[in-house]
Amino acid sequence: MRSSRMNNPAKDIDSYLAGVPEEARRTLEELRKAIRSAAPKATECISYAMPAYRYHGVLVYFAAFKDHCSFFPGAGVLKSYQDELRAYSTSKGTIRFPIDKPLPAALVKKMVKARVKENEARAESKSR
Numbered sequence: 001m002r003s004s005r006m007n008n009p010a011k012d013i014d015s016y017l018a019g020v021p022e023e024a025r026r027t028l029e030e031l032r033k034a035i036r037s038a039a040p041k042a043t044e045c046i047s048y049a050m051p052a053y054r055y056h057g058v059l060v061y062f063a064a065f066k067d068h069c070s071f072f073p074g075a076g077v078l079k080s081y082q083d084e085l086r087a088y089s090t091s092k093g094t095i096r097f098p099i100d101k102p103l104p105a106a107l108v109k110k111m112v113k114a115r116v117k118e119n120e121a122r123a124e125s126k127s128r
Contacts, residue, residue, distance in 0.1 A: 009046060009049040010046055010049070011046065012044065012045075012046060013032065013044045013045075013046070013051040016046060016050075016051050017029065017032075017051075020064040021064070021099075023099050023100050024064040024069055024099045025064075026102075027064075027069050027097075027099055027100065027101070027102045028051070028062060028064055028069060030102040030105065031062050031069070031071060031102055031103060031108060032051070032062070033105070034103075034105040034108035034109050034112070035053055035059075035060060035062075035108065035112050037105075037109060038108070038109040038110075038112035038113050038116070039053060039055055039059060039112050039113070039115075039116050041055055042054060042055040042059050042116075043055070047061065048061070050062065050063040050072075051063065053112075055116060055119055056119035056120055056122065056123035057119050057122065057123070059112065059115050059116065059119060060072060060073045060074070060111075060112060060115055064099070067099070068089075068096045068097060068098060068099060069096070069097055069098075069099055069102075070094050070095065070096050070097075071094070071095045071097070071103060071108070071111075072093055072094050072095075073093070073095070073111045073112065073114075073115055074093045074115060074118070075092045075093040076114075076118060077093075077111045077114045077115055077118070078090055078092070078093055078094075078095065080114060081107070081110065081111055081114075084107055085107075088103075
């Protein structure tokens with residue numbers, strides 16, 4: 001699924017979601033809703049052929065793959081929430097989860113808010 005999207009990347013998140021199977025679409029729509037709730041000032045975009053959110057720089061990404069979905073909140077956030085993420089497959093900044101089981105919205109919101117704080121702090125330090 002992903003390789004063909006790389007050749008013809010979506011122009012926005014709605015078109016990205018329209019191109020993924022229904023089960024993954026429902027899961028990613030739940031993720032999108034949680035991200036938007038936690039970061040209402042963030043703007044949606046496509047970056048590296050994946051849905052992304054920007055707020056003082058890139059905030060988070062998400063994507064559908066053949067056998068799983070992924071959420072990319074960054075390495076610092078993953079480290080901060082490692083205990084709550086033990087049930088998931090993770091790597092340096094990536095959480096992989098089943099296509100048919102969205103991440104808990106409350107956990108997503110906490111991680112997104114943590115990323116908002118990281119980006120705000122970085123933007124503040126750059127403006128000095």
